[in-house]
Each structure stands twice: as C-alpha cells, then as structure tokens.
Amino acid sequence: MSFLSFANSLIPLLVLELYLRAQDSKSTAARYSMAGVLLVLSVASGIGIAVAFMGMWRPHL
Numbered sequence: 001m002s003f004l005s006f007a008n009s010l011i012p013l014l015v016l017e018l019y020l021r022a023q024d025s026k027s028t029a030a031r032y033s034m035a036g037v038l039l040v041l042s043v044a045s046g047i048g049i050a051v052a053f054m055g056m057w058r059p060h061l
Contacts, residue, residue: 015041 015037022034 018037019034022030025031
C-alpha cells in the first residue's frame with residue numbers, strides 16, 4: 001500500500017479527533033483554532049474541486 005492509501009483514511013480521522021477534542025475543550029483558543037483549520041481545509045477542498053473541474057470536465061464541454 002502506498003502513503004496515499006493510508007492518508008486517505010487517516011487524515012479525516014485525525015481531523016475528526018482534533019475537532020472532537022476542541023469541542024470538549026473549555027478553551028476558546030482551541031475552538032477558534034479548530035474553526036480556522038476547518039476553514040482552511042474547506043477552502044483547499046473547494047480549490048481542488050475547481051481545479052479538477054477545469055482540468056477534467058471543462059475541456060469536454
């Protein structure tokens with residue numbers, strides 16, 4: 001198995017674990033930090049979707 005096979009399942013589980021720990025934390029800094037991480041990951045996902053669209057589907061339209 002390659003690294004991507006492991007990363008495909010371990011990275012979302014790591015993010016979930018960090019999210020749940022931040023949710024249970026009484027520290028507002030931990031909550032805001034996790035919100036920032038989720039925002040960055042969401043933007044990265046959106047950029048990836050746009051790049052995939054432009055590279056794979058747009059040329060065929």
